[in-house]
Amino acid sequence: MSKLPKKDLLGIKNLSATEILTLLEMAKAEKPKIKNPQLRDDSLKNVSLATLFYENSTRTKLSFLLAGDYLGAITNDLNISTSSVAKGETLIDTGLTLDSMGINIIVIRHSMAGSAQLLAENVSAAVVNGGDGSNEHPTQALLDLFTMWEHKNSFANLKVAILGDIANSRVARSNIFGLTKLGANVTLAGPPTLVSQNMASLGVTVTNNITEAIADADFIMGLRVQLERQKAATFPSLAEYAHFWGLTKEHLQHAKPDAIIMHPGPVNRGVELSTELIDGDRSVIYPQVENGVAIRMAVLKYLALANIGNIGAKKDYVIKFL
Numbered sequence: 255m256s257k258l259p260k261k262d263l264l265g266i267k268n269l270s271a272t273e274i275l276t277l278l279e280m281a282k283a284e285k286p287k288i289k290n291p292q293l294r295d296d297s298l299k300n301v302s303l304a305t306l307f308y309e310n311s312t313r314t315k316l317s318f319l320l321a322g323d324y325l326g327a328i329t330n331d332l333n334i335s336t337s338s339v340a341k342g343e344t345l346i347d348t349g350l351t352l353d354s355m356g357i358n359i360i361v362i363r364h365s366m367a368g369s370a371q372l373l374a375e376n377v378s379a380a381v382v383n384g385g386d387g388s389n390e391h392p393t394q395a396l397l398d399l400f401t402m403w404e405h406k407n408s409f410a411n412l413k414v415a416i417l418g419d420i421a422n423s424r425v426a427r428s429n430i431f432g433l434t435k436l437g438a439n440v441t442l443a444g445p446p447t448l449v450s451q452n453m454a455s456l457g458v459t460v461t462n463n464i465t466e467a468i469a470d471a472d473f474i475m476g477l478r479v480q481l482e483r484q485k486a487a488t489f490p491s492l493a494e495y496a497h498f499w500g501l502t503k504e505h506l507q508h509a510k511p512d513a514i515i516m517h518p519g520p521v522n523r524g525v526e527l528s529t530e531l532i533d534g535d536r537s538v539i540y541p542q543v544e545n546g547v548a549i550r551m552a553v554l555k556y557l558a559l560a561n562i563g564n565i566g567a568k569k570d571y572v573i574k575f576l
């Protein structure tokens with residue numbers, strides 16, 4: 255049996271392959287509860303969860319709240335714009351305030367890399383990183399890994415091409431950590447201003463040629479161009495980005511016939527992926543969203559075990575996967 259879960263989920267970098275696979279197995283067990291309300295339960299009854307999002311979100315925030323609801327937890331979103339953060343309250347003071355109210359799990363998204371760790375070091379609640387700057391987005395990577403695992407059942411010798419704005423992408427970083435730990439081969443591709451040869455030190459192949467990147471790929475992951483994180487112009491315009499770096503159906507003649515198209519969302523239609531690909535039969539973009547709820551159910555249960563002393567989670571559930 256492996257060690258019990260950690261107090262927090264801050265990134266994929268610090269998870270072992272066993273811990274990742276445990277979370278995937280747990281998500282598989284939880285997934286039927288999403289579409290079948292009769293299967294939902296109260297295994298996290300009395301566990302309280304708060305989302306604390308300093309940056310916008312549709313998928314991550316709502317799926318954590320739904321994951322908690324489907325397992326009987328008490329869930330609340332702290333709307334940052336109407337909270338006392340707008341009066342100048344600090345991140346740590348906000349976290350301590352949530353601690354004082356009896357919140358057991360805080361899911362945070364913040365533009366500063368390291369913000370989730372800072373919070374985790376200062377509160378007794380379990381902290382989940384819902385995205386910290388360009389650093390990590392662990393639950394996005396877990397749902398991406400889960401989606402790949404559903405299709406291929408193994409990561410050994412899988413080839414995954416990740417395309418686009420790698421430099422600013424916490425999704426890319428978390429996926430790189432996860433995929434390389436699990437034995438997959440990762441190729442990064444995009445404009446030289448956003449994909450540097452230095453990234454090869456992460457154990458991946460780097461190219462500035464999309465066709466080369468997708469050759470023989472099992473999965474092709476497009477990434478959103480993150481204009482909000484770019485401090486200087488890294489390409490002339492979105493139209494030029496789409497022309498030179500956007501993935502289209504024509505590119506796919508160079509990929510495996512069964513290559514699967516992924517994207518974490520939100521997608522800039524016609525920029526990183528053509529609409530035809532987004533809505534096409536090789537796309538799993540909406541199944542990724544569904545899997546995001548399953549993964550977040552698994553993560554909440556996993557952390558509930560680590561915090562068993564102060565929350566009423568059912569220990570046996572997680573133990574059987576370890």
Ligand code: CP
Binds near residue numbers: 518
């Ligand atoms: N993929 C992702 O993090 O989406 P949201 O920004 O909508 O949460």
